[in-house]
Amino acid sequence: MIEQIIFIVISLFTLMMGWIVVSNNNLFHAALALMASFLGVAGLYVMLDAGFLAMAQLLVYIGAISILIIFAIMLTRRMMQTEESPFNSQPGLAGITAVSVFAVIAFIFWQMREFWPLGAGEGAMPPADKSIILGSVAKLGEYFVSPDAFVLPFEVASVMLLAALIGSIWVAWPKTEDES
Amino acid sequence: MIPLSWYLLVAAALFSIGLYGVLARRNAVAILMGVELMLNAVNINLVAFWRYGRFPEQPVGLAWAVFVLTVAAAEAAVGLALIISIYRHRDSVVAEEMDTLKN
Numbered sequence: 001m002i003e004q005i006i007f008i009v010i011s012l013f014t015l016m017m018g019w020i021v022v023s024n025n026n027l028f029h030a031a032l033a034l035m036a037s038f039l040g041v042a043g044l045y046v047m048l049d050a051g052f053l054a055m056a057q058l059l060v061y062i063g064a065i066s067i068l069i070i071f072a073i074m075l076t077r078r079m080m081q082t083e084e085s086p087f088n089s090q091p092g093l094a095g096i097t098a099v100s101v102f103a104v105i106a107f108i109f110w111q112m113r114e115f116w117p118l119g120a121g122e123g124a125m126p127p128a129d130k131s132i133i134l135g136s137v138a139k140l141g142e143y144f145v146s147p148d149a150f151v152l153p154f155e156v157a158s159v160m161l162l163a164a165l166i167g168s169i170w171v172a173w174p175k176t177e178d179e180s
Numbered sequence: 181m182i183p184l185s186w187y188l189l190v191a192a193a194l195f196s197i198g199l200y201g202v203l204a205r206r207n208a209v210a211i212l213m214g215v216e217l218m219l220n221a222v223n224i225n226l227v228a229f230w231r232y233g234r235f236p237e238q239p240v241g242l243a244w245a246v247f248v249l250t251v252a253a254a255e256a257a258v259g260l261a262l263i264i265s266i267y268r269h270r271d272s273v274v275a276e277e278m279d280t281l282k283n
Contacts, residue, residue, distance in 0.1 A: 003181075003182060007182050007186065011186075015190065015193055015194060015197065018194055018197040018198065019197055021197075021201060021210075022201030022205065022213075022214060022217075027207060027209060030210060031213065034213050034216065034217070037217065037220070038216075038220065041194075041220045041223070044190070048187070048228060048230075048231045049231060050231070050242060053245055053246070056246065056249055060249050060252075061220070061252075065256045068257065068260055069209060069212065069213060069216075069256065069260065072209055072264060073209055075267075086205055086206060086207065086210065087206060088276055089276075091204040094199075094200050098196040098199045098200035098203065101195070101196050102195075102196035105192040105195075109192075113185075125184055127184075128232070128236035128237075132237050133236050133237070133239075136237075136239040136242065139237075139238070140239045140243060140246075143239065143243050144243065149243075150243050157250045161250060164255075164258050165257065168258045168260070168262075169261070171258070171261040171265050172261035172264045172265055174268065
């Protein structure tokens with residue numbers, strides 16, 4: 001019972017902050033709400049017994065990506081203006097699209113309730129026992145360096161990060177007139 | 181016990197909110213923030229299916245979530261660099277005004 005109340009509180013917090021991110025006039029406030037929303041998602045990871053991912057979420061999303069976004073907002077100071085509408089010419093159409101995507105996903109879950117026991121009632125699928133997932137972080141580390149698992153995607157990801165780093169420095173580098 | 185469908189519904193709602201942000205916002209940085217919300221929703225799904233799935237002793241869902249995290253970091257860096265570069269050239273970050281390739 002307590003668990004479910006905590007879950008509902010965390011999810012409502014996450015979704016409300018997400019709504020502030022997409023609807024707030026002031027972009028800086030939207031970025032702060034984005035950090036809060038990331039924090040809520042980290043809380044959901046904790047409820048799913050994925051402590052390592054929750055910490056990675058804190059470090060990468062809240063610590064790095066949010067700061068990067070706030071830096072970009074501050075570097076382009078005309079963004080801080082609040083009198084203009086934050087939406088483009090088609091917020092209604094976008095809203096209809098978003099609501100129908102949610103409706104389709106919820107409908108699919110409803111259709112799958114027999115095949116994949118999702119609900120709370122009879123035959124619901126419980127999460128695995130905690131003793132089974134106890135060493136999952138150690139196993140995750142082994143997976144990342146094991147040739148039978150994810151060593152190739154892991155190395156490709158490192159190369160991609162390097163390329164993204166160099167590429168973004170090159171793209172954002174101030175260029176003189178004759179260079180461009 | 182929290183049913184799996186609760187996690188999936190929260191993730192779907194977060195995804196839809198992010199989608200709305202991507203489709204409806206004028207500002208390019210706000211569009212990027214919507215993309216980040218969508219990536220987060222996908223990660224919730226991956227971790228929830230790992231936790232409730234048939235093979236919880238193999239942390240494949242966690243590994244995928246870590247890869248999504250990495251790609252999100254790279255995407256944010258490149259996207260914001262592009263936005264800053266466009267701002268320098270055109271003095272604007274509104275997505276509708278980035279129409280050099282139009283016509």
